[in-house]
Amino acid sequence: MENECFVPAEPTACIDERQFSIMTTGKNKSRIHCADDSLAGAVSQRACVYSGARVVLNPVTDAVHLVHGPIGCAAYTWDIRGSLSSGPEMFRQSFSTDLKERDVVFGGEKKLVACIDEVVEKYHPPAIFVYATCVVGLIGDDIVAVCKEASERHGIDVIPVESSGFISGNKIVGYRAAGEALLKLIRPEEGETVEKTRKLNFLGEYNLGGEKWLVERYLAEMGVEINVAFTGDSTVAALKKAPGACLNLVQCSGSMHWVAMSLEKEYGIPYIDVNFFGAENTAESLRKIARFYGDEEIVRRTEALIEREMERVRPVIAKYRAKLAGKRAAIYVGGAFKALAIIRQLQELGMEVMFTGTQTGKPEDYEQIGNIVSEGTVVIDDANPAEIEKFLLEKNVDMMAGGVKERFLAHKLGVGFVDHNHDRKDGLAGFDGAIRFASEVYATTCSPVWERVKKNPFEEAEG
Amino acid sequence: MTGCKVTSRVRQVNENQCHMCMPLGGVIALRGVEHSVALVHGSQGCSTYMRLANVEHFNEPIDIASSSLNEKQAIFGGEANLRIALDNVIRVYRPKVIGILTSCLAETMGDDVERFVETYRTDREIGEIEIISVSTPSYGGTHTEGFWATTRAVIAHYARPAERHGGINVIVPNISPADIREIKRLLDLMGLEYTLLPDYSLTLDRPFGGRYQKIAPGGTPTAAIARMSGARATIQFGLTCPDTLSPGLFLEERFGVPLINLPLPIGLDGTDLFVGTLKDLSGQPVPDSLMLERGWLCDAMADTHKINAAARPVIYGEPELVYALAKLCLENGSVPAVIAGGTRNSGLAALLQPLLKDALEEPIVLEEADFVTIEDAAVRTSANLAVGHSGGKYLTERQGIPGLRVGYPIHDRVGGQRILSVGYAGTLALLDRFTNTLLEAKYSSYRRQRKEELLNEKGVSDAKA
Numbered sequence: 001m002e003n004e005c006f007v008p009a010e011p012t013a014c015i016d017e018r019q020f021s022i023m024t025t026g027k028n029k030s031r032i033h034c035a036d037d038s039l040a041g042a043v044s045q046r047a048c049v050y051s052g053a054r055v056v057l058n059p060v061t062d063a064v065h066l067v068h069g070p071i072g073c074a075a076y077t078w079d080i081r082g083s084l085s086s087g088p089e090m091f092r093q094s095f096s097t098d099l100k101e102r103d104v105v106f107g108g109e110k111k112l113v114a115c116i117d118e119v120v121e122k123y124h125p126p127a128i129f130v131y132a133t134c135v136v137g138l139i140g141d142d143i144v145a146v147c148k149e150a151s152e153r154h155g156i157d158v159i160p161v162e163s164s165g166f167i168s169g170n171k172i173v174g175y176r177a178a179g180e181a182l183l184k185l186i187r188p189e190e191g192e193t194v195e196k197t198r199k200l201n202f203l204g205e206y207n208l209g210g211e212k213w214l215v216e217r218y219l220a221e222m223g224v225e226i227n228v229a230f231t232g233d234s235t236v237a238a239l240k241k242a243p244g245a246c247l248n249l250v251q252c253s254g255s256m257h258w259v260a261m262s263l264e265k266e267y268g269i270p271y272i273d274v275n276f277f278g279a280e281n282t283a284e285s286l287r288k289i290a291r292f293y294g295d296e297e298i299v300r301r302t303e304a305l306i307e308r309e310m311e312r313v314r315p316v317i318a319k320y321r322a323k324l325a326g327k328r329a330a331i332y333v334g335g336a337f338k339a340l341a342i343i344r345q346l347q348e349l350g351m352e353v354m355f356t357g358t359q360t361g362k363p364e365d366y367e368q369i370g371n372i373v374s375e376g377t378v379v380i381d382d383a384n385p386a387e388i389e390k391f392l393l394e395k396n397v398d399m400m401a402g403g404v405k406e407r408f409l410a411h412k413l414g415v416g417f418v419d420h421n422h423d424r425k426d427g428l429a430g431f432d433g434a435i436r437f438a439s440e441v442y443a444t445t446c447s448p449v450w451e452r453v454k455k456n457p458f459e460e461a462e463g
Numbered sequence: 464m465t466g467c468k469v470t471s472r473v474r475q476v477n478e479n480q481c482h483m484c485m486p487l488g489g490v491i492a493l494r495g496v497e498h499s500v501a502l503v504h505g506s507q508g509c510s511t512y513m514r515l516a517n518v519e520h521f522n523e524p525i526d527i528a529s530s531s532l533n534e535k536q537a538i539f540g541g542e543a544n545l546r547i548a549l550d551n552v553i554r555v556y557r558p559k560v561i562g563i564l565t566s567c568l569a570e571t572m573g574d575d576v577e578r579f580v581e582t583y584r585t586d587r588e589i590g591e592i593e594i595i596s597v598s599t600p601s602y603g604g605t606h607t608e609g610f611w612a613t614t615r616a617v618i619a620h621y622a623r624p625a626e627r628h629g630g631i632n633v634i635v636p637n638i639s640p641a642d643i644r645e646i647k648r649l650l651d652l653m654g655l656e657y658t659l660l661p662d663y664s665l666t667l668d669r670p671f672g673g674r675y676q677k678i679a680p681g682g683t684p685t686a687a688i689a690r691m692s693g694a695r696a697t698i699q700f701g702l703t704c705p706d707t708l709s710p711g712l713f714l715e716e717r718f719g720v721p722l723i724n725l726p727l728p729i730g731l732d733g734t735d736l737f738v739g740t741l742k743d744l745s746g747q748p749v750p751d752s753l754m755l756e757r758g759w760l761c762d763a764m765a766d767t768h769k770i771n772a773a774a775r776p777v778i779y780g781e782p783e784l785v786y787a788l789a790k791l792c793l794e795n796g797s798v799p800a801v802i803a804g805g806t807r808n809s810g811l812a813a814l815l816q817p818l819l820k821d822a823l824e825e826p827i828v829l830e831e832a833d834f835v836t837i838e839d840a841a842v843r844t845s846a847n848l849a850v851g852h853s854g855g856k857y858l859t860e861r862q863g864i865p866g867l868r869v870g871y872p873i874h875d876r877v878g879g880q881r882i883l884s885v886g887y888a889g890t891l892a893l894l895d896r897f898t899n900t901l902l903e904a905k906y907s908s909y910r911r912q913r914k915e916e917l918l919n920e921k922g923v924s925d926a927k928a
């Protein structure tokens with residue numbers, strides 16, 4: 001076919017301005033550039049401030065999430081996460097103020113007020129999060145004032161989320177906006193206090209595929225109770241009890257460190273970092289928690305749990321490891337926390353990490369990544385598809401872990417793919433998650449499909 | 464019956480959206496232009512979301528560039544960023560065509576994109592590269608309108624008075640790549656010379672093939688687009704396309720190319736209309752092979768008519784498809800319970816009136832609908848089949864109405880890009896899915912249901928009531 005023969009004069013994969021966003025470990029010691037705004041025209045994989053805020057807050061199950069802006073910003077984020085709820089399903093409704101031309105010209109505040117009133121009348125939610133989008137930021141709607149008035153009028157929390165997308169292309173700014181909204185929500189009224197308990201809060205846990213419930217089971221076995229998770233399977237009432245916890249676990253460094261620090265300052269709650277991706281990480285994290293409580297019985301139970309689970313996991317991992325050892329992997333995910341966890345798990349499976357990167361990593365994160373991967377690994381910040389393609393081919397990668405945007409890029413090249421995104425439906429946390437992850441990695445890396453689709457049986461042998 | 468009641472959304476808030484935003488449709492249409500790249504002028508998030516939506520539907524890697532506006536440019540204008548974006552897109556992709564679609568932000572800023580492009584052209588040596596800008600503010604239209612507006616802008620960009628030739632133009636709405644291929648096959652079978660726009664049948668549904676090409680092969684060649692103004696006629700599947708956005712109307716008014724506006728060739732009537740038009744235009748008889756296909760469809764309709772008559776579907780999505788699907792149902796004896804479009808200005812309700820005048824039941828027709836309204840109507844009318852895109856997932860998940868996926872976007876099933884529903888063969892494939900979904904629901908529940916109806920305390924008296 002004529003079309004097939006068109007090969008563009010070898011387009012440049014990497015734009016010059018981006019050369020400092022890519023480095024090879026061992027070769028240069030200079031720091032990687034990151035967290036810059038995305039370069040115009042470079043087809044970044046990043047989303048926006050609003051989306052960052054939305055993914056953090058969305059799992060609050062009984063709140064109304066009202067997106068103030070034109071229709072698309074809401075439509076694209078409807079039911080985006082595989083977060084599960086044990087009760088209310090309100091968070092899975094997608095509310096948009098659906099701004100029209102006249103609103104953009106004359107201001108959207110009136111419509112926002114009307115929408116809030118409608119929603120309250122219909123559902124009587126305990127709280128409404130009102131998200132600002134780019135257009136709203138530009139036309140200067142005062143959503144803070146509108147929310148304040150609405151709160152007073154209806155006697156519920158109407159909380160502005162200042163997530164105008166164009167403030168920065170970086171989701172981290174959105175995480176921060178979400179964090180501020182959460183702190184506002186849980187702050188006790190003047191004169192009121194929340195009773196202190198021995199329970200803990202679990203920050204950065206979104207109950208994807210029921211992951212929070214799984215960890216909750218482990219903790220229950222140890223004799224520790226979760227107060228509330230930020231924000232997986234949480235309710236407004238439960239979140240308001242957050243100040244009563246004695247400890248905060250922080251799971252996703254990108255989105256929740258700042259919140260943990262603020263909670264420590266405001267309510268004196270200490271925090272520890274945990275990581276439930278991978279069996280080793282899970283065991284370590286459980287031990288850390290047990291140590292914090294310093295109760296011998298808890299420590300004993302924890303060790304018993306770990307021993308039993310490890311006993312179960314080890315042979316399974318070994319089985320997959322035999323098949324996967326020496327295979328070449330690539331990782332491109334949203335945050336450094338996830339990247340580190342995946343690198344470690346793949347290494348446990350005997351795989352070599354050839355290239356890795358994130359959308360939102362900070363310099364410290366990249367240093368940490370640099371420390372655990374072997375020399376020659378390419379590390380890249382805010383990669384574009386052209387770059388991902390280039391390194392997948394150059395490094396002869398067998399399997400990539402990433403988000404949905406990368407999936408079909410990998411598949412077209414005949415490279416296996418594991419989804420590690422917000423919208424996955426199956427849990428990857430804990431001991432069970434480690435087993436599922438290993439089986440997924442095996443299923444895609446060693447799929448019988450690849451050798452078949454890559455060859456053409458009708459091609460005459462050369463010469 | 465006096466036809467149908469039309470309800471438009473009265474509430475301010477839009478709850479569970481039935482449509483997407485305007486530049487998204489433009490992105491799809493641009494994929495149908497050979498060697499083109501779409502650049503969304505706005506903040507980064509919009510274009511990332513559009514990529515995501517398309518990746519999930521087409522199961523293809525899809526690049527959409529962004530001018531990545533930030534706060535500073537939002538106040539001082541986006542020209543500088545747009546220029547950098549153009550530079551980079553040209554450097555990385557070496558396209559022949561760049562389509563600039565504006566996001567709401569750029570529109571609100573009031574950026575004069577046309578002028579920016581003019582200046583860019585004069586002081587950059589970009590040779591043959593064409594830049595087409597389309598205004599696509601989502602607060603003014605949906606992805607459906609974005610698709611039409613972009614297709615029209617592409618034609619307008621290339622159209623010059625051209626010499627008359629014997630070929631025809633075929634303009635398609637947002638349908639699947641598989642549907643486009645089927646329409647092309649019918650055109651070939653009828654021996655017509657044609658230019659189909661936008662032809663993304665290959666660009667958005669690529670066979671597996673080693674190296675990923677940054678610009679997918681395929682698309683309507685720009686030289687062919689330039690010749691559209693000299694065609695003998697235009698067939699456009701755009702009964703619901705507003706005049707101001709109609710590509711076919713543009714060609715008729717400016718260049719005197721007669722416009723034949725047809726419904727999508729879904730269903731027996733719809734396909735007959737299309738094939739009949741091709742027969743008239745080509746002067747050739749309908750080949751036996753095609754009559755065979757027609758015969759198989761008729762046979763299926765005869766065999767399944769009673770099952771299908773029991774369907775009371777809720778049909779929702781883009782108006783052009785919704786109209787064709789409603790026709791398909793009605794010609795098979797099934798009266799839709801709810802017919803809903805996500806856009807306004809499509810004239811859907813008026814088009815439906817004559818079809819519905821003899822219907823035994825009165826369907827609810829909704830325009831500019833959101834899913835909360837659609838769900839509510841579907842429950843009130845006891846709809847028993849949900850026909851449309853993935854947005855209707857709660858109809859199944861929450862209301863237990865079996866779903867049949869067709870349209871755009873589809874992200875909870877595989878193969879959105881290869882759903883076939885046009886022509887005799889495509890209709891047959893769709894109709895079989897339609898009937899089988901009904902049968903599946905029936906077999907999984909009829910024993911229990913009859914038991915519950917008849918073996919209760921009140922016995923058969925309940926059934927009589």
Ligand code: SF4
Nearest residue numbers: 072073484509567601
């Ligand atoms: S701002 Fe407009 S173009 Fe961007 S996602 Fe929202 S609706 Fe779509």
Ligand code: SF4
Nearest residue numbers: 048073134165508509
């Ligand atoms: S307009 Fe802004 S908030 Fe909405 S999707 Fe685009 S970047 Fe995000």
